[in-house]
Amino acid sequence: MPHNAFSAESNALPAVNYAWEGEDGEGRRVRGELRCANPQEVRLALRRQGILPTRIERRWWTAPRRRITSKDIAVFTRQFAAMTKAGVPLLRGFDIVARGQANASLTTLLLGIRADVEAGTSLSTAFGRHPRHFDRLYCSLVEAGETAGVLDTMLERLALHLEKGLALRSRIRAALMYPAVVVATALLVVSVIMVLVIPAFHEVFRSFGADLPAPTLLLMGMSEFMARWWPVLLTLLVTCVCAAAHGLRRQPALQAWRDRAMLAAPILGPLIEKACLARWTRTLATLHGAGVPLGQALAAVRGAAGNRVYDAATDFVQREIALGTSLALAMERSGAFPALALQMCSIGEESGAIDAMLNKVADFYEAEVGDLLTGLSSLLEPLIILVLGLVIGGIVIALYLPIFQLGQIV
Incomplete structure (x- = not known):
């Protein structure tokens, strides 16, 4: 009963930004920012990602964050394909790629997808929850790769497709x-x-x-x-x-x-x-x-x-x-x-x-x-x-x- 009351109370509160610091599974210091209703939700989300939080602090003001571009998605896909082809486990690959991004918005997005995958959601479904960044083509190829057991090949093909599309748009934009x-x-x-x-x-x-x-x-x-x-x-x-x-x-x-x-x-x-x-x-x-x-x-x-x-x-x-x-x-x-x-x-x-x-x-x-x-x-x-x-x-x-x-x- 207290848990249900807590959940109802959490859902009723508006989401705000929290800055956090903690340690990952290998003892390295990590930091970031999450948008949640209260510190308890932040702590729970971090533990799902394998992070032990040491400090959680509410941000009363945050600078506008960079938007996630098509180039960011293409670069992530290429990096993630390389990780998968090298035999790196899926969750570990998300950790490495997400924390290597210069765009904090993309890092938050990838860590959220990692948490969904860790909770038992398929990779294609986790991507599909963010249609603004991962369209139907992206999710269909990932789903085909998961079904056939050739996810690394599909990710490489998808990365090549995204890169060709970016190159074409870049040539048109530069000419005009x-x-x-x-x-x-x-x-x-x-x-x-x-x-x-x-x-x-x-x-x-x-x-x-x-x-x-x-x-x-x-x-x-x-x-x-x-x-x-x-x-x-x-x-x-x-x-x-x-x-x-x-x-x-x-x-x-x-x-x-x-x-x-x-x-x-x-x-x-x-x-x-x-x-x-x-x-x-x-x-x-x-x-x-x-x-x-x-x-x-x-x-x-x-x-x-x-x-x-x-x-x-x-x-x-x-x-x-x-x-x-x-x-x-x-x-x-x-x-x-x-x-x-x-x-x-x-x-x-x-x-x-x-x-x-x-x-x-x-x-x-x-x-x-x-x-x-x-x-x-x-x-x-x-x-x-x-x-x-x-x-x-x-x-x-x-x-x-x-x-x-x-x-x-x-």
């Missing part, structure tokens, strides 16, 4: 970073010129007492409008951006429209399409090669492309396969996959090597993405310079036209 920075800087410079510099010229031109050319009048009008209404314009811009972001997070119809528009974009569309196809085929190849049934693999693949058009196509393919349709035919009927992917899947089904063919498709599209990024970078740099030259040159010409006219009069 320079144009984005240049455009943002140019917009800032033009805004400063329009709001601060041009009004000074306006006062000078007014002292001439002569009629100004049409381009100069247009530029002065735009400058005056921006200088007077910039707080309203800035507020309106921020409001529109926040409303659009909120709508895209909450409205699936808006998300689907955005994804279709991105695929139809004239320059970025082919790049986005090939990147989505590379992620989709790579994920399906990884799951199918791990022995996951095709229907179950497709359920985990949904969302891997990062585009709702391919999510809907995956749902369609999954339904068709459940009715007995071949993978290549189901993909063709969805209308979302190009001829190369369909032909390679058909060859893979005939030869019994679907995962190998899908990996070849993924390799091909990743190479295509690299070529497109190189060409896009070569195209965007002169295009941006041309546009900026036209904008800045137009402003300079409009400002100096009255001076040229005054010189001709004199």
Whole structure:
């Protein structure tokens, strides 16, 4: 009865942060931070991890903790795969990897998963309790490895898959970073010129007492409008951006429209399409090669492309396969996959090597993405310079036209 009362009381209390120090099973000093309802829960959680607490102290204020990134998960997976392949026991491997992380948030997450595993939960189920960091693909591969007794192999395959995905995203981000920075800087410079510099010229031109050319009048009008209404314009811009972001997070119809528009974009569309196809085929190849049934693999693949058009196509393919349709035919009927992917899947089904063919498709599209990024970078740099030259040159010409006219009069 007292235990039940204690549990009820613990559940009623809000969770707070506690800093702790203690000794692990080998007598080493360890420290960390846990979020629990009371010190008793902290002590119990630490004992489940094999730690003897020596000091527990409530934290009244804690600095914001680093978020756990995809790169953190990929690095952990690679380290954990190495530990498992070396024959290190599962719980011991969690201890070594968790305490070697520089990100305290990741350490807390891994120690929590270790406690679940120690309590008798399967590894895939323990990962599945944190869907924000370990998606369905991750859990499906871990579950397949546990079932077949080849967890180390599955973890290595999963680490390779995560690393390839990170490399692809990194290449796209690096290629688009320079144009984005240049455009943002140019917009800032033009805004400063329009709001601060041009009004000074306006006062000078007014002292001439002569009629100004049409381009100069247009530029002065735009400058005056921006200088007077910039707080309203800035507020309106921020409001529109926040409303659009909120709508895209909450409205699936808006998300689907955005994804279709991105695929139809004239320059970025082919790049986005090939990147989505590379992620989709790579994920399906990884799951199918791990022995996951095709229907179950497709359920985990949904969302891997990062585009709702391919999510809907995956749902369609999954339904068709459940009715007995071949993978290549189901993909063709969805209308979302190009001829190369369909032909390679058909060859893979005939030869019994679907995962190998899908990996070849993924390799091909990743190479295509690299070529497109190189060409896009070569195209965007002169295009941006041309546009900026036209904008800045137009402003300079409009400002100096009255001076040229005054010189001709004199």
